[in-house]
Amino acid sequence: MNLFTIPSPSSLWTTVRPGGAFNIACSFAALWAFVKVLRMLRWRVKTTQLLGPPRTSLVYGVSHDLAISQNSAAMYERWATEYGVVYMIPSVLGQTTVVLCDPRAIAHFYTREIRTYVHTPLSLALLEAAVGKGLLWAQGETHKRQRKALTPAFSNAAIRKLTSVFYDSAYKAKGKWDTVIESSKDGDAVIEVQNWMNHISLDTVGIAGFSHDFGSLDGKPASVTEVFDTFGSNQPSAMNEFFILLASVFPIILKIPTKRRNLFKKLSVTMEQISNELLIRSRREKDANMSQGGEENSLVGLLIKSEGQDAELHMSAEEVVAQMKVLLLAGYETTSGDLTWALIELSRHPDVQTRLREELLAFGPDPTYDQLKANLPYLDAVVHETLRLRPPVPESVRVAAEDDVLPLSEPVRTASGNMTDSISIAKGTLITISIPAINRSSAIWGPDSKEFKPDRWLTEDGIGGKAKEVQGHRHLLTFVDGPRACLGKDFAITEFKTVLSVLVKNFVFEMRDGPNTPVEAARGILPRPRVVGEDGTGVPLRIRQYE
Structure with a gap:
């Protein structure tokens, strides 16, 4: 080759391009790192630095310990005892999360939840993938508009009319169980109750919400x-937990097609197909229903009404x-899980089961909606004690969208050793509240807080002073609080009471392998009970007809 030959433009670009691309990549990486450092410095200056547990993993902080624990609520409560009612925990890849265990700080948090404290990018991605951009996903004015449009479907008047639907599903299950028990030789039968509670809830929400x-x-x-x-039969793998933890920093990881992600995708597609079919049928029937005095305040009626371009609350x-996908998912997952927990607790506490049955039998006929609310105190106590101990949703996780100051009901010691009665929160701070940790906290609910004790709901002093500081339905965080408080709370509680009243009046429940049978937390879509050693979310109980 002649040393004085001028290289062609293409050969010159081939020579320079790799180095240029590398330099550009390095520049972007340096800029990204610089921005991250600036944000970190601002966060450290603007956020009150608190005490908290040391990281147990360089990559995960303590997040992996919480994810694999059978009782993460106990871990949160232990840290609150050690470090104060508000503290910091190290999270994935150097992140830090502020944990709230103080009733006053929690109340402040929930009142500002749709503006100051918003979904994390991971939460938004998971919710959109599972149920779309409905009420659970929406924030700010979008959330306010959607909630206002749906509220009439969950009023007292609306739930009162749906109570017969709840009874119909409960009695249908009763009839099936009667057949199984009567065909057995011993006068009892082992029945896997969780699957039945799932199907009661799904059929109920189909009829009550969509007339299907x-x-x-x-x-x-x-x-x-x-x-x-x-x-229920496909539990999350260790690899899935790994992806979810890393996705808290890099949400794009959710695009990786894991088995569980594919299952969520299939669920979303299936619910969308069913929702569209139900909507098409309901639109066709709309005129006929309205001419016969049909209810526009049913859920599907409100949704069809909101489709109109001139609708005040257009969706x-x-x-x-x-919205339809949200109701299907919530109707299947939440009440069914708590009904299963209630049957487990009644099987473990035969004295409570007997007392509840006596109250129901003494009352006589099936109680109306208003009687369920006001005339059966022990049923109310059993239901709320179950909701206290076994909230379906384990945590509220949010990120601060703006700077804020959290007031405290008692002072905490900061990382520098000073005492403070308020916490400064910088924009971008991660906040978490463990709902079962607050519902079961000994500091809040007293020394018997871990016990299934319905009597606490029957006396004036049964709910202690600290518990009374917790804002939320009956001083519980089970339905959270503020503008995101569960819209279907009354629907869920009425269904819970109705189904439990029918089953307890007619059957006696025992743990198949005795009252001390161990039960653990498994995972359907949300955490679920499972008898140790059973597949999926199996809860087999020994059941006989009450004579």
């Missing part, structure tokens, strides 16, 4: 039933379908 019977109590095959049931087609 999924028929799962009759064994009717339906795509949504099959997908929901699959979650897009995407939002309408998302």
Whole structure:
């Protein structure tokens, strides 16, 4: 080659391009690191630095310990005892999370939840993938508009009219159980109750919300039933937990097609197909229903009404379908899990079960909606004690969208050793509240806080002074609080009471392997009970008819 030959432009670019691309990449990486350092410095200056547990993992902080624990609430409570009612925990890849265990700080947090404290990018991605851009996903004015549009479907008047639907599902399950028990030789039968509670809840929400019977109590095959049931038999793998933890920093990781992500995708597609089918049918029936005095305040009626371009609280087609998916998911997952927990606790505490049955039998006929609310105090106590000990949703995790100051009901010691009665929170700070940790806290609920003790709801002094400081339904965080408080609370509690009253009046429940049978937390879509050694979320109970 002649040393004086001028290289062609293409060969010159081939020579320079790799180095140029590398330099550009390095420049972007340096800029990203610089911005991260500036944000970290601002965060450290603006946020009160608190005490907290040391990291147990360089990568995960303490997040992996919490994720694999059978009782993360106990870990949060132990740290609150050691470090104060507000403290910091090290999280994934150097992140820090502020944990709130103080009733006053928690009340402040929930009142500002849709503006100051908002979903994290991970939460938004997970919710959108599972149920779309509906009420659970929405924030700010969008959340306010969607909630206002749906509120009439969950009023006292609306739930009062739906009580007969709850009874119908409960009695359908009773009839199936009677058949199983009567065909047994010993006068009792072992029945896997969680699956039945799932199907009671799904059929109920189908009829009550959409005038559609999924028929799962009759064994009717339906795509949504099959997908929901699959979650119970497919527990999250260690690899899935690894992806979720890293996704808290890099949400794009959720795009990786894990088995569980594919299951969520299938669930979302299935619920969307069913929602669209129900909407098409309901639109066709709308005029006929209205001419016969049909209820526009039913959930599906409100959704169809909101589709109109001139509707005061207009929702897009995407939002309408998302609301239906939310109700399907919530109707299947939440009440069914707590009904299962209630049957477990009654099986473990036969004296409580007997006392509840006596109250129900003494009352006589099936109570109305208003009687369920006011005339059966022990049923109310059993239901709320279950809701206290076993909230379906384990945590509220949010990120601060702006700087804020959290007031405290008692002072805490900062990392520098000073005492303070308020905490400065910088924009970008992660906040978490462990709902079961607050519901079961000994400092808040007293020394018997871990016990299933319905009597605490029956006396004036049963709910202690500290517990009374917790804002939320009956001083519980089970339905959270503030503008994101569960819209379906009354629906869920009425269904819970109705189904439990029918089952306890007619059957006696025992743990199959004795009252000390160990039960652990498994995971459907949300945490679920499971008898240790059972597959999926199996809860087999020995059941006989009450004579």
